[in-house]
Amino acid sequence: MAYTFFLRMLKNPRTTGSLVPSSVFLARELAALVKGSDHILELGAGTGAVTQALVQVVAQEKLEVVELQQNLAIALKKRYPNLKVLHSTAHEAVDNYQKIGTVAIVSSLPFRSLPLAIKQLTVQSLLSFLTAVPDAKLIQFTYGLGTPFSVPPGFKWQQVKWVFANFPPACIWVLTLTVSP
Ligand SMILES: C[S@@+](CC[C@H](N)C(=O)[O-])C[C@H]1O[C@@H](n2cnc3c(N)ncnc32)[C@H](O)[C@@H]1O
Numbered sequence: 105m106a107y108t109f110f111l112r113m114l115k116n117p118r119t120t121g122s123l124v125p126s127s128v129f130l131a132r133e134l135a136a137l138v139k140g141s142d143h144i145l146e147l148g149a150g151t152g153a154v155t156q157a158l159v160q161v162v163a164q165e166k167l168e169v170v171e172l173q174q175n176l177a178i179a180l181k182k183r184y185p186n187l188k189v190l191h192s193t194a195h196e197a198v199d200n201y202q203k204i205g206t207v208a209i210v211s212s213l214p215f216r217s218l219p220l221a222i223k224q225l226t227v228q229s230l231l232s233f234l235t236a237v238p239d240a241k242l243i244q245f246t247y248g249l250g251t252p253f254s255v256p257p258g259f260k261w262q263q264v265k266w267v268f269a270n271f272p273p274a275c276i277w278v279l280t281l282t283v284s285p
Pocket residue numbers: 119120121122124125126147148149150151152153154155170171172173176192193194195212213214222226
C-alpha cells in the first residue's frame with residue numbers, strides 16, 4: 105500500500121522540482137554551511153550536484169545521502185562507492201537517522217511543489233528531528249520569496265543568502281530550534 109503510494113508519487117514531476125541540477129555556486133554555498141558538523145544528511149541528492157560539493161568539505165564517513173528515485177540512487181552509489189547512499193523517502197531516512205553531536209541536514213527537496221501528503225510527512229519528520237537533536241540544523245534552498253515551509257512556534261528560519269548564479273536563482277535558509285527544550 106505505502107509502496108504503491110510512493111511509486112505513484114515518484115512518477116509525479118512535482119517531486120523533482122527543477123529540470124536542471126543546482127549550480128556549482130549554489131552547491132558550494134550549501135556545503136560551506138555544513139563545515140564543523142559531526143554528521144551530515146543530504147536529502148534529495150538527485151544527480152549529485154550538491155553531493156559533489158559536500159564531499160569536498162567533509163569526510164565521506166560523516167555523510168549519508170538520500171534519494172527517492174532508484175536509478176539516481178544507484179548512479180550515486182557507483183560514483184561514490186564509499187558513501188552511504190539510501191534509496192528511500194526523506195521522511196523515513198530522517199526518522200531512522202540517530203546521531204549524537206552536531207547534525208546538518210542539507211535538503212534540495214522541492215517543498216513548494218511536493219505533493220501535500222509527502223510534504224506534510226517530511227516536514228513533521230524534520231521538526232521532530234530538530235526537537236530531538238537540538239544541535240541540529242536544516243539547510244534548505246528555495247526558489248521562492250518566502251520561507252521554504254511554515255513552522256510552528258519554537259522554530260526559526262534564518263535567511264542566509266540569495267545565489268543568483270543558479271537557474272532559477274535560489275535563496276538559502278537555515279532552520280533551527282528557537283530554544284532547546
Ligand atoms: C530539485 S531535485 C535536486 C537534485 C540535486 N540535489 C540538485 O540540487 O541538483 C530534488 C530531488 O529530490 C528527490 N526527492 C523528491 N522527493 C523526495 C523524497 N520525499 N525523498 C527523497 N528524495 C526526494 C527527487 O527525486 C529529486 O532528485
